[in-house]
Amino acid sequence: MVTYIIRRLIGAVIMLLIVSMATFAIFFLVPQIAGATPEGMASRYVGRTASAETAKLAAERLGFNDPLIVQYGRFVKGVVAGAEYDYGPGVEKCPAPCLGYSFITRQPVFPDLMNRLPVTFSLAIGAAVIWLLAGVGIGVLSALRRGSFFDRAAMTVALAGVSLPIFFTGLVSLLVFAYGNPFSWAAQGGHYTTFLDSPVQWAYNLILPWVTLAFLFAATYARLTRAGMLETMNEDYIRTARAKGLGERKVIVKHGLRGALTPIITVFGLDFGLLIGGAVLTESAYSLPGLGKYAVDAITNQDLPKVMGVTLLAAVFVVIANLIVDLLYAVVDPRVRLA
Amino acid sequence: MKKRRVAAAAVTAALAMGLAACGGTSTTGGESGQSAAPAAKAEFNAALTKVFNPSTKKGGTIKFANSGDWDSLDPADTYYGYSWNFIRLYGRALTMFKSAPGAEGATVVPDLATDLGKPSEDFKTWTYTLRDGLKFEDGTPITSKDVAYAVARSTDKETFPNGPTYLKDMLNWPKGYEGPYKSKDVDFSSAIETPDDKTIIFHLTQPYSGFDYLAQMSPTMPVPKAKDTGAKYREHVISSGPYMFEKNEIGKGFTLVRNPHWDPATDPNRPALPDRIEVQTNVNADDLDNRLMSGDIHIDVAGTGVQPAAMSKILPDPNLKAQTDNPTLQRLWYTSISPTVKPLDNIDCRKAVLYAADKTGYQSAYGGEFSGGQIATNLMPPSIPGAQPFDLYPSGPDGTGDLAKAKEHLAACGQPNGFETNIAYRAERPKEKATAEALQQSLARVGIKLTLKPYPQADYFSLYAGKPPYVVENKLGLAVNGWGSDYPDGYGFLQQITDSRVIRETGGSSNISVRIPEVDKMFDQSLQEADAKKREPIWNAIDKRVMEEAVILPGVWAKSLLFRPKGLTNVFISDSQQMYDYVALGVQ
Numbered sequence: 033m034v035t036y037i038i039r040r041l042i043g044a045v046i047m048l049l050i051v052s053m054a055t056f057a058i059f060f061l062v063p064q065i066a067g068a069t070p071e072g073m074a075s076r077y078v079g080r081t082a083s084a085e086t087a088k089l090a091a092e093r094l095g096f097n098d099p100l101i102v103q104y105g106r107f108v109k110g111v112v113a114g115a116e117y118d119y120g121p122g123v124e125k126c127p128a129p130c131l132g133y134s135f136i137t138r139q140p141v142f143p144d145l146m147n148r149l150p151v152t153f154s155l156a157i158g159a160a161v162i163w164l165l166a167g168v169g170i171g172v173l174s175a176l177r178r179g180s181f182f183d184r185a186a187m188t189v190a191l192a193g194v195s196l197p198i199f200f201t202g203l204v205s206l207l208v209f210a211y212g213n214p215f216s217w218a219a220q221g222g223h224y225t226t227f228l229d230s231p232v233q234w235a236y237n238l239i240l241p242w243v244t245l246a247f248l249f250a251a252t253y254a255r256l257t258r259a260g261m262l263e264t265m266n267e268d269y270i271r272t273a274r275a276k277g278l279g280e281r282k283v284i285v286k287h288g289l290r291g292a293l294t295p296i297i298t299v300f301g302l303d304f305g306l307l308i309g310g311a312v313l314t315e316s317a318y319s320l321p322g323l324g325k326y327a328v329d330a331i332t333n334q335d336l337p338k339v340m341g342v343t344l345l346a347a348v349f350v351v352i353a354n355l356i357v358d359l360l361y362a363v364v365d366p367r368v369r370l371a
Numbered sequence: 372m373k374k375r376r377v378a379a380a381a382v383t384a385a386l387a388m389g390l391a392a393c394g395g396t397s398t399t400g401g402e403s404g405q406s407a408a409p410a411a412k413a414e415f416n417a418a419l420t421k422v423f424n425p426s427t428k429k430g431g432t433i434k435f436a437n438s439g440d441w442d443s444l445d446p447a448d449t450y451y452g453y454s455w456n457f458i459r460l461y462g463r464a465l466t467m468f469k470s471a472p473g474a475e476g477a478t479v480v481p482d483l484a485t486d487l488g489k490p491s492e493d494f495k496t497w498t499y500t501l502r503d504g505l506k507f508e509d510g511t512p513i514t515s516k517d518v519a520y521a522v523a524r525s526t527d528k529e530t531f532p533n534g535p536t537y538l539k540d541m542l543n544w545p546k547g548y549e550g551p552y553k554s555k556d557v558d559f560s561s562a563i564e565t566p567d568d569k570t571i572i573f574h575l576t577q578p579y580s581g582f583d584y585l586a587q588m589s590p591t592m593p594v595p596k597a598k599d600t601g602a603k604y605r606e607h608v609i610s611s612g613p614y615m616f617e618k619n620e621i622g623k624g625f626t627l628v629r630n631p632h633w634d635p636a637t638d639p640n641r642p643a644l645p646d647r648i649e650v651q652t653n654v655n656a657d658d659l660d661n662r663l664m665s666g667d668i669h670i671d672v673a674g675t676g677v678q679p680a681a682m683s684k685i686l687p688d689p690n691l692k693a694q695t696d697n698p699t700l701q702r703l704w705y706t707s708i709s710p711t712v713k714p715l716d717n718i719d720c721r722k723a724v725l726y727a728a729d730k731t732g733y734q735s736a737y738g739g740e741f742s743g744g745q746i747a748t749n750l751m752p753p754s755i756p757g758a759q760p761f762d763l764y765p766s767g768p769d770g771t772g773d774l775a776k777a778k779e780h781l782a783a784c785g786q787p788n789g790f791e792t793n794i795a796y797r798a799e800r801p802k803e804k805a806t807a808e809a810l811q812q813s814l815a816r817v818g819i820k821l822t823l824k825p826y827p828q829a830d831y832f833s834l835y836a837g838k839p840p841y842v843v844e845n846k847l848g849l850a851v852n853g854w855g856s857d858y859p860d861g862y863g864f865l866q867q868i869t870d871s872r873v874i875r876e877t878g879g880s881s882n883i884s885v886r887i888p889e890v891d892k893m894f895d896q897s898l899q900e901a902d903a904k905k906r907e908p909i910w911n912a913i914d915k916r917v918m919e920e921a922v923i924l925p926g927v928w929a930k931s932l933l934f935r936p937k938g939l940t941n942v943f944i945s946d947s948q949q950m951y952d953y954v955a956l957g958v959q
Contacts, residue, residue, distance in 0.1 A: 086528050086529060086532070089529060090529065137621050137622065144622065203657070211664070211665045212664075221654070221661075222654050317658070319651075319658045325653060329440070333440075
């Protein structure tokens with residue numbers, strides 16, 4: 033087990049290095065291939081009134097004239113050992129892990145990301161609880177009552193959930209349940225309170241985004257669970273369990289659902305990892321200052337170090353989520369043994 | 372365009388009139404009153420030329436939101452109009468625009484200074500004296516050296532790339548001076564002198580009669596050298612105004628609270644009504660509009676108006692429409708008619724274009740009456756002080772063009788059946804494409820055939836429509852264009868688009884078509900005129916002369932639809948801000 037974890041961790045680090053190289057190439061090599069000069073790339077960091085001379089100086093200062101490998105080496109060195117930037121009367125430090133430094137907001141990226149992470153995590157965790165409970169519950173019931181009115185109605189709603197994009201359901205939910213109309217009961221967009229400040233206010237502000245996000249995911253999970261349960265409940269070991277006199281609830285939960293959970297855990301790991309990396313549409317629709325909104329704003333402002341930072345962090349979460357999923361397999365499914 | 376405008380303006384200096392600042396309104400000023408009149412009846416354009424819901428009641432929290440973010444909160448490093456409006460809440464410059472509705476808001480009044488600047492006879496030296504009792508938020512006195520230091524640091528464009536460059540370009544800095552960080556301990560008294568703690572003297576490289584307009588810009592807001600953190604100063608600007616930063620989370624928002632060391636006795640311009648100001652940044656634009664309408668926030672700080680989605684909800688609803696104001700901005704969308712391209716070298720051919728153009732089509736192309744703009748008949752928008760609209764080429768009772776007149780002029784220029792030419796526009800701008808198409812259709816009615824030529828906007832002026840040899844070689848007879856002024860002043864609005872000396876053969880100028888020596892002379896004459904009122908007839912004369920030459924087809928003067936939520940007091944739009952004046956606002 034320990035060997036397995038160490039092996040997976042090494043694999044994760046290699047994966048992150050590859051992601052960082054690919055990301056770096058996309059942001060710094062591709063523009064050069066497309067004809068961007070170092071001065072042109074630097075010009076977005078030197079404001080609207082900059083002269084060509086200022087852009088040239090900035091290109092030198094930012095190191096855009098150096099070979100790409102040198103620039104990448106500098107980036108990796110920053111991640112490991114931190115970096116320093118000379119502005120005004122003092123030197124600005126970007127402590128390790130320096131995932132980049134925004135020359136537009138004059139701030140290191142990593143603290144920004146850590147500042148945004150609780151918002152995204154709050155959004156993801158609440159939504160995940162709702163969609164798992166609702167999605168798996170509805171999926172199990174649908175499978176057990178296959179062909180019933182409930183099954184058909186639930187799957188129709190699930191189809192709608194999968195089909196409707198967040199920017200639609202998000203706006204409709206805000207229009208119906210917020211914005212001061214007679215049905216309003218939920219917080220409007222842009223409101224966020226930390227859990228530690230007030231758990232009740234935290235939940236109140238997030239309930240609408242949670243439900244909206246969960247609606248999308250619960251639909252997928254309901255369909256997945258239903259399909260898995262239908263398959264599992266026809267397995268021989270289920271018949272055996274019933275034959276040896278186990279109660280129906282125990283058969284369904286302990287034997288049926290447990291077997292059907294494996295693919296759900298796989299998908300959940302990926303979904304949750306991706307969400308932690310930034311629920312872009314949900315955070316944008318509800319103006320929540322999380323990693324997704326951060327990424328969108330960075331893209332709008334062409335603030336490449338921020339985009340790179342959030343991309344790398346998202347990759348970290350996906351890799352970690354995958355690792356946890358692999359470990360969970362062994363717990364959920366006794367047939368799986370890690371070696 | 373703004374970037375190019377500013378760069379060019381810096382070179383030619385003199386631009387500096389007005390901008391985006393004013394302070395306490397005469398109608399709401401003073402700190403003693405605590406009265407609140409009953410809430411005024413909301414009606415369309417109620418805050419356009421007068422104060423809506425006047426009050427002197429203090430207290431409460433005013434909530435701003437921004438669909439984007441500031442370029443910087445540092446007074447040396449910001450160049451958005453809304454930022455110059457807002458910054459007066461935590462910073463005081465030597466002068467400021469009066470905080471008053473309409474045209475009165477375009478006049479400059481003293482702020483940190485006791486009076487407007489005292490010029491030397493040749494307008495190359497300007498002297499200001501600071502008021503008594505001025506303090507920073509930490510209680511240390513504000514001196515002339517703090518103002519001089521603030522201006523000096525603003526010249527470091529590597530550290531502060533976003534701010535205006537007027538003072539950097541117009542003052543007599545030592546050769547190679549790069550600000551106090553790089554040119555440490557360099558004596559810059561050739562540009563700014565501070566003989567004592569109250570007096571500050573500016574030395575210009577050339578005469579400029581409108582220096583008070585430069586003195587109201589944010590770089591003259593004092594910065595204490597001991598607290599200056601360079602590029603990081605934006606994270607905690609030391610306040611000299613009525614509010615100071617309590618919290619600042621860049622990218623998310625910030626909160627301002629009362630500055631205990633701001634003395635209202637030193638500041639007749641700011642009523643400072645709310646106790647607290649909360650600002651949220653990077654809010655989804657449509658979410659922002661909906662929250663404005665529901666009263667969850669009070670002001671969209673960007674001041675550019677509601678989004679199309681909100682507009683479609685507001686305009687059909689009389690109650691919501693009554694909560695809006697629709698100011699005309701100091702921006703003109705127009706089409707340049709190039710006299711260097713045959714047959715438009717003939718003035719009658721140019722006049723035929725002006726008569727045949729469908730102005731209502733032009734307006735529709737930009738979004739209609741409310742968000743597109745008001746049909747323009749000449750260059751200067753009506754809110755420029757002294758501007759007197761006129762119409763040399765009436766386009767018929769329905770605004771769709773006077774075809775009979777157009778044909779008359781076509782015959783006079785020897786092209787009775789019309790002619791062919793090209794029209795350039797910026798490919799990334801759908802409204803400019805729609806304009807080009809509208810002109811294509813309307814001019815075709817008299818036989819003038821236009822071929823559409825889209826160009827990338829990044830190089831529109833430098834390589835294509837703004838490069839004279841390219842214009843001639845490619846027969847770009849018409850070019851869709853636009854221009855906005857940083858400040859409510861005729862010089863600032865007209866000079867870059869009508870002074871022929873800004874045209875460069877290598878490209879890059881917004882002036883594509885105006886080459887009138889008489890106009891150039893009028894600009895020179897204006898620089899020596901100290902009295903702003905006496906300069907105004909010059910701007911109107913320039914406007915008229917350009918229109919007589921028929922080298923510009925005015926399209927629309929841009930407008931915005933601003934939402935005015937319930938619960939706000941002292942709401943008005945001043946001609947300097949072209950949006951709600953943030954210094955005056957209060958909450959019920």
